[in-house]
Amino acid sequence: NEGKELSKEEKQRLRKQKKQQKKQKERKNEKSETEKEKTPVSLLPPPRPVATQKAPSALPAPASAPIPVPASAPFHSSPAPSPADKPAKSKAELKAERRARQETDRAAKQPGSSSSGIKTKVPLSELNPVVKRLPEHVQVDDPAVVKRLAKKLERQQIPLRSDYGYKVSLFSHLHQYSRKAPLTQQLSIPSTVIHPSIVRLGLQYSQGIVAGSNARSVALLHAFKQVIRDYTTPPNEELSRDLVNKLKPYISFLNQCRPLSASMGNAIKYIKKEISNIPSQCKEEEAKTKLLTCIDRYIEEKIVLAAKAISKYAIEKISDGDVILVYGCSSLVNNILCEAFEKSRKFRVIVVDSRPRLEGREALRRLVQRGISCTYVLISALSYILPEVSKVFLGAHALLANGYVMSRVGTSQIALVARTFNVPVLVCCETYKFCEKVQTDSFVSNELDDPDDLMVTRKGKTQLENWQDVSSLGLLNLVYDVTPPDFVDLVITDLGMIPCTSVPVVLRVKNLDQ
């Protein structure tokens, strides 16, 4: 298998290099003064030119040079996006690239040698790492991509969910769905194409009954267990390949109901790996029980035991007399606080909440039920309440490869204000939520929730009732935001307490393990 993959990669690489060369020849014909700017753009993989096109019209064109910086995965230590690449090889490639580019720049500065500069660039393009395409869910305003997605869904016999309402222009590249138009409207009852437990799960996701990174992963794995139990290998097929193909439409369906979280993505990767690692001579019953125990073990190790380990580390950081600030409802942080309370630490909690989800009310209920004394504020009162706070505990939806923390919208505000008041910010996150994505802003990849959630009825009046009729009004209901690592003092994981910038190390260690 490994051998086959590598040769595929090589073929892909060759194909892309040919494309690159063609593109460079086209650019040579164009006359432009900014040759220097063009060279870094043409050398680095094609997503860069795509990214410059995708750059929202808000940003002016001359700023095309700084744009490559955010998507600069190759500049970081390990090109984790291309797992088949051995890290050492591409590092050398990058160094060679950089050296060559410096030489060409130096050569270009000398008059009359610009043509030679171009010639030396051509062989360097062959050292490019494998190209990454932009995911489809952040290209919704591109009709070609939408058509491709529709075709793929049609092939898998899954209905396409249509976008709803006016989207704010800065986020028009993301999907926005309405909760009142569930995907099940277009499915048959009883669902035959999609396993019933997956339909149930999709409904629970889109209605928000199962919300929260951990809960969604556990529910997903539970549904997969049902799928595996009801699965029978068709004749002339192998379980290891057919089951993975069976799971693909289910995953598309769940993605349509609600975009997958990073933790779910990692869980799916794990399951697919386990399924494809089943030896072909294994009997079906045996294979199925093996998979079921794998799933149970994954949940036990990565979620339940990880929570216990994180509580153990975090409790060391909670001292008597502490005033702890939490935001929203993070299952892990609630767990930690309840455990600390049971170990008779004396502390009180301030729960910060924000509209429209108002998840803090649920966190408040759980903490007060245990007997912890709590205060409840909305996020607008944050700077008022922060002088009282001694520590901030935040949960995370995912930890990105460049050390940024992706969490519920509002978290970055909390971290920012806490940093201003010199209050330590501790993020608690299990390692299975670590993600190889890189993001430095909350615009590129996010989730847009139903804009009708922002409508509220007070005393029988709903002010925003006819918001769709006002042409200049757009409602934006963001779900996630990213917090830079400068604002986070410590990340508590099941592997220990690490600084935010060590996330790529953990990822590399994980990849080597696998």
Added chain:
Amino acid sequence: MELQAVLMAAGGGSRMMDLTYNTRKPLLPVGNKPLIWYPLNLLERVGFEEVIVITTKEVQKMISTDPKMKLDVKMKLDIVCIQEDADMGTADALRHIQQKIKTDILVVSCDLITDAALHEVVDLFRAHNATLSMLMSKAHEFTETVPGQKGKKKTGEQRDFVGVDGTGKRLLFMANEADLDKGLVIRKSIMRKLPRMHIKTGLVDAHLYCLKKSVVDFLADNKSVSSIRGELVPYLVRKQFSKSMTSPNVNDEADQKLKKKDGNANLEIQILSRDEVLLQLTRERSCWNDHRGDMSEAYHGVRLRCYVHIMDEGMCYRVNTLAAYIEANRLAPKLFDEPAVHPSAAISVRCLIGADSIIGASCQISDKASIKRSMIGASTTVREKVKVTNSIIMHGVTIEEGCNIQGSVICSNTVIGRGADIKYCLVGSAQRIEPEAERTNEVIVGTDQLMEI
């Protein structure tokens, strides 16, 4: 497989005996299609491929042999016959087919005509892992005059009281006026958990239920329950808030042993599924709650949940009374878009057929006949100068010349003599109305039927 559909078509139509003594209720023509076609069409539109139909031998024979009752459905019908005189209730019927039921079921009554979006009911069932999910609709007043009705309509007929929570989806309370002696009694346990309840009357129960498989198994053990609507549904709704339903501890063995002795509590054990540990973990980690303001978790820890979807708009009729039958005939044609006049009908050029009339197959309409807002059944002969207004004529009827039929229901195989003037009458099956008869507001049935009480 997710759901199995069960169609209950063994009912006798006890509230409209005049219509049903000759034609069984499932085969009564509505808009020139048998009544049973409408729920079957609903199930087929939604995507079902198989239906289990529970009916009597008579109806089964008619469905399979009678060409007039062409059913026109593409689904596979698994027809189960029960004895006509066995007096089986709907729950008894479910118990009878318990062996065939492998998964959760959707029970539909044969007299339901609706264009409801079924996915709303089933989504409640799926998303909340409910034990029961049902469909109800706001009742509409029947505006048409009912033939043969003497005096004012009976008001205050046994009302249903339905209690729902703030969202309007969770079913908290259901009782019929007949069962309440002194007043409406609401248990304290419900009020403690859900202090805000909306009690609605004036709702029509569509008799469409999504039930979990464990309920069918429960029915098999408890032979005393005989009717779904009358006994099982109120029982389930009451059981939601009884003490034994709220134990959160899955592994409480002592509790389980105690409950095995009590036959009724078998339902709780059956609701626990495999992987209950994982589901509990999901619930704990999820930051969702269906209510707020008190200290309890989502659903108050109640395992048995009943949900209802109340339709505001749209058509939902249960054809179990004469008034409903007439109303349904008015509106049912909207559900299917076949041409109003059947192509095989022989219509003469000079007759006047209104836009909202339906002419069945192989009819013969002669000259100068005038048909307005009426339903003419298959193989009916209408002679010259007949005026038919606002009426329902079933199949095989012969109407001689010069008749005037207004606001009436003429059952199958009758002969109306020439020059008869029938206003707001119900003429039973295979009757002969003598020529030049003048009948107003009467029920004309055979003498053998007059003995039925």
